[in-house]
Amino acid sequence: MSNTNGNTKLRFLPTGSSLHKLSALLTLLLLILAFSFTSPAFLSVNNGLTVLLQTSVIGLLAIGMTLVIITGGIDLSVGSVLALSGVVTGLAIKAGLPVMPAMAFGIIAGAFCGFINGLVITKLRITPFVATLGMMMIARGVALQLTGAAPISRLGEAFGQLGNGSFFRIVEMQANGFPKVIFPGIPYPAVLLVVMALIGGFLLQRRQIGRHIFSVGSNEEAARLSGVKVDRTKIWAYTASGALAGLAGMVLMSRLVTVQPNEGVMYELDAIAASVIGGASLMGGVGSISGSMIGAFIIGVLRNGLNMAGTSAFIQQIIIGIVVIGAVYIDQIRNRN
Amino acid sequence: MLDANAQEPPLVQMSEIYKHFGGVHAVEGVSVDLYPGEVVGVLGHNGAGKSCLMQILSGAMIPNGGEIYVNGQEADLKSPHDAKKFGIETIYQTLALANHLDAAQNLFLGRELKTRFGNLDEARMHTEAQDALRQLNPNFKNLKDPVAKLSGGQRQVIAIARAIYFQAKVLIMDEPTAALGPSETAMVADLTLRLKDEGIGIFLISHDMHDVFDLCDRVMVMNKGRNVGTFRIEDVNKDDILSLIIKGTLPDGWAPRGGSK
Numbered sequence: 001m002s003n004t005n006g007n008t009k010l011r012f013l014p015t016g017s018s019l020h021k022l023s024a025l026l027t028l029l030l031l032i033l034a035f036s037f038t039s040p041a042f043l044s045v046n047n048g049l050t051v052l053l054q055t056s057v058i059g060l061l062a063i064g065m066t067l068v069i070i071t072g073g074i075d076l077s078v079g080s081v082l083a084l085s086g087v088v089t090g091l092a093i094k095a096g097l098p099v100m101p102a103m104a105f106g107i108i109a110g111a112f113c114g115f116i117n118g119l120v121i122t123k124l125r126i127t128p129f130v131a132t133l134g135m136m137m138i139a140r141g142v143a144l145q146l147t148g149a150a151p152i153s154r155l156g157e158a159f160g161q162l163g164n165g166s167f168f169r170i171v172e173m174q175a176n177g178f179p180k181v182i183f184p185g186i187p188y189p190a191v192l193l194v195v196m197a198l199i200g201g202f203l204l205q206r207r208q209i210g211r212h213i214f215s216v217g218s219n220e221e222a223a224r225l226s227g228v229k230v231d232r233t234k235i236w237a238y239t240a241s242g243a244l245a246g247l248a249g250m251v252l253m254s255r256l257v258t259v260q261p262n263e264g265v266m267y268e269l270d271a272i273a274a275s276v277i278g279g280a281s282l283m284g285g286v287g288s289i290s291g292s293m294i295g296a297f298i299i300g301v302l303r304n305g306l307n308m309a310g311t312s313a314f315i316q317q318i319i320i321g322i323v324v325i326g327a328v329y330i331d332q333i334r335n336r337n
Numbered sequence: 338m339l340d341a342n343a344q345e346p347p348l349v350q351m352s353e354i355y356k357h358f359g360g361v362h363a364v365e366g367v368s369v370d371l372y373p374g375e376v377v378g379v380l381g382h383n384g385a386g387k388s389c390l391m392q393i394l395s396g397a398m399i400p401n402g403g404e405i406y407v408n409g410q411e412a413d414l415k416s417p418h419d420a421k422k423f424g425i426e427t428i429y430q431t432l433a434l435a436n437h438l439d440a441a442q443n444l445f446l447g448r449e450l451k452t453r454f455g456n457l458d459e460a461r462m463h464t465e466a467q468d469a470l471r472q473l474n475p476n477f478k479n480l481k482d483p484v485a486k487l488s489g490g491q492r493q494v495i496a497i498a499r500a501i502y503f504q505a506k507v508l509i510m511d512e513p514t515a516a517l518g519p520s521e522t523a524m525v526a527d528l529t530l531r532l533k534d535e536g537i538g539i540f541l542i543s544h545d546m547h548d549v550f551d552l553c554d555r556v557m558v559m560n561k562g563r564n565v566g567t568f569r570i571e572d573v574n575k576d577d578i579l580s581l582i583i584k585g586t587l588p589d590g591w592a593p594r595g596g597s598k
Contacts, residue, residue: 206456208449211438215446218435225397225433226499227418227447285437 020279020331024294028301035305042308049166049184053255055300056189057082059293060248061271062278063200064114064241066292069275070204071237072217072284073128077117077135078245079267083260084143085110085246090152090259099158107246113139114242118235132238136268143261152259162188163255189251193293196244201289213237217284273320274299277327298323346409348373348538349394349425349507354403356389363389364400365562371507371538376529378549378570379542380582381559387542388430390559391509394540395427396420407507418447424506428513430542432496436485440477441466443484444499469498473528489516497525501532508532511542526552546575560585568593 036043061078068075089106093099113135120131166185174180204210212233215223224230248267253259278295280287299320306316347370356364364386371377381387392398394405396414405412407423414420417427434443441459444466450458463480470477474494484492493516500508510529514522529552533539543549549556550570557567558581565585568577572593580588 208451208455208457211442211446211449211457215435215438215442218437219433221431222433222435223446225395225417225427225429226435226443227416227421229418285435 021288021291021294023330024278024291024298024327028294028298031298031301031305035301035309039305039308042305046184047304047308049187049190051297051300051304052190052193053187054304055296056187056193057248057252058267058270058274058299059193059296060196060244060251061267062274062292062296063196063289064244065268065271066275066278066280066287066289067200067204067213067237068128068241069272069280069282070213070217070284070287071234072220073121073234073237074132074272074282075114075117075238075241076129076132076268077113077139078241078248078271079264080136080139080143081110081113081242081245082249082252082264082267083262084113084139085249086253086259086263087143087146087152087261089250089253090155091146093155093159094152099156099161103162103250106250107243110246110249111239111243114239114245115235117242118238121238122231122234140261147259147261149261151261153257155257155259157257160254160257162192163251163253163257164188167191189255192247192251196247197289197293200240204289209233209236214285217286219285270299271296273324276324279331281331295327345372347371347406348375348408350406350409351390351394352404352406354390354393354405355401356386356393356398357401362562364393366403367559367562367564369557369564369567371540373506373536373538374533375555376533376539376541376553378553378556379540379559380544380549380556380578382582385559385582386562387559388511391427391511391540391542394420394507395425395509397427421448421503424504425509426500426503426505426507427509428496428500428511430511430515432492434484434492434495437483439483440470440480440487440491440495443495444469444502446499448503465502466498469502470494473498473524490518490521493517493521493525497528501528505532505537508537508539509542510539512544513541514543514545514548522548546578549578550575558582 032043041047061082064078065075085106088109089102092102092105097105117132117135120126120134121128166187168183169185170182171179172182204213212223212228215226215228216230216233220230249264252263274295275287275292276282276295277298278288278291278293280292302320302323303316306319349371351370352368354364354367367386367390369377379387379391389398393400394414396417396419399415405414407425412419412423414423435446438446441462445462450462450465452458467480470480474491477491477494479487479491484495493513497513514525517525526548529539529541541548541553553570555567555569556573556578558565558578560582563585565581566587574594577587577591580586
């Protein structure tokens with residue numbers, strides 16, 4: 001990742017953000033290689049799918065976070081919004097709504113929280129850090145208040161489908177009557193993440209809203225003078241982030257088949273770390289969905305690999321913290337050249 | 338020039354414009370008009386209110402009072418978007434470019450070309466931008482570089498190309514040559530005269546007296562938020578203008594000089 005200095009003079013080599021992405025991808029592959037040696041069980045289909053499943057929640061949050069970070073903002077509320085969306089869905093199911101509409105309701109609740117973030121930031125002119133910090137506390141408080149801080153369980157099997165189901169699962173009945181899993185299948189959350197990342201990348205690169213998101217983060221005043229509706233663009237980004245947090249909440253709570261109002265604490269920091277490792281700049285104007293996905297997987301693989309190598313959760317935190325700082329530092333060195 | 342235009346309705350008429358920030362009166366009851374094919378110089382000290390007045394016309398600032406008519410039609414300019422709909426384009430002193438975007442992306446920012454599916458039509462925007470930029474500067478390269486990497490002159494060319502690509506009727510140029518070298522300044526002067534010949538009305542904010550006397554048909558001088566005089570360029574000389582800018586009044590015993598520069 002550090003052998004990139006001086007390459008910028010050679011025209012045929014990728015430069016700028018694509019270079020960053022390439023180096024991040026290289027880091028990811030190196031990590032996978034390293035962990036394959038430390039733990040023989042790491043490089044298996046089963047574990048690969050586990051990583052996919054574990055990363056999907058952070059990945060979904062990171063898509064929304066990337067949109068917001070490119071506008072030059074930040075969304076600290078996603079972890080709490082995730083919990084609140086889950087609570088809304090859980091209560092809706094308990095009130096007798098079928099699973100699908102209840103989940104839609106939860107995602108709408110998440111989008112609404114994001115919309116409020118956007119309004120507070122643009123109309124009340126509160127900085128994104130403070131506005132979403134407030135929403136982080138409000139959403140968590142509402143989630144705890146609505147449930148009395150108790151988990152909502154017995155939501156039925158259908159609620160667990162999204163988080164635990166998979167495509168192409170192959171199970172063979174053995175002679176002794178026990179099923180044998182030949183291929184565990186591609187988990188729904190992983191497919192959902194890929195679909196959402198593709199949609200996010202498409203909106204960001206090929207649609208007007210994406211262009212406006214970049215322009216707002218690059219130079220807000222220039223964007224305004226050029227006729228870009230800056231407020232509307234920002235509100236759009238925060239609403240998308242809220243909706244994706246809601247969706248991530250559905251995936252997480254469905255996997256547990258229980259709604260936990262305490263879930264998702266500090267997830268916003270993982271999502272921010274994923275975006276930043278993937279090359280997004282907190283100053284705005286720079287970032288990509290593909291980069292953030294690589295960033296999310298770097299975090300996911302690190303967690304999983306360190307777990308399998310028997311590293312304690314505390315040491316994991318330290319290592320991920322160092323990775324975040326290192327990624328940003330290398331990016332800065334390159335930008336100085 | 339002026340006599341021929343006198344029968345036509347003005348392209349832009351700003352009347353009794355007021356703008357204040359708290360207790361500070363930036364623009365106080367200023368009226369000014371602009372005819373097709375005319376260059377009007379807007380002069381004054383820093384803080385005299387000229388930029389403020391022009392920002393009101395470009396929709397970047399909302400006045401506290403007064404009316405604006407474009408082609409005789411009342412124009413309520415609440416945003417730069419509104420002003421652009423009336424054909425009012427602005428070349429800002431700051432250039433108003435997004436540093437992370439490339440030339441074409443900046444040129445079409447806010448007015449992106451789209452395919453019939455509503456996606457961004459990058460290919461068409463790129464070729465159109467290339468044509469527009471090459472017209473102003475045949476050597477324009479690096480179209481794919483973010484504008485942060487371009488020279489001051491190239492950035493200025495993008496800002497100018499953006500203003501004229503969309504068929505401006507009224508052009509506001511805020512210190513268009515402040516960041517340019519001699520050859521690029523000459524290019525901007527040529528361009529100004531060419532646009533004027535095409536019947537575009539131009540407001541030119543400038544501190545450069547050479548530019549003002551070379552390019553303008555009329556000058557309007559602001560002092561402490563007020564319009565202290567609008568004159569045909571033949572009727573004043575440099576000292577008269579400096580006196581207006583500094584003191585807000587003409588020299589004692591002034592009479593129209595009638596072209597005797």
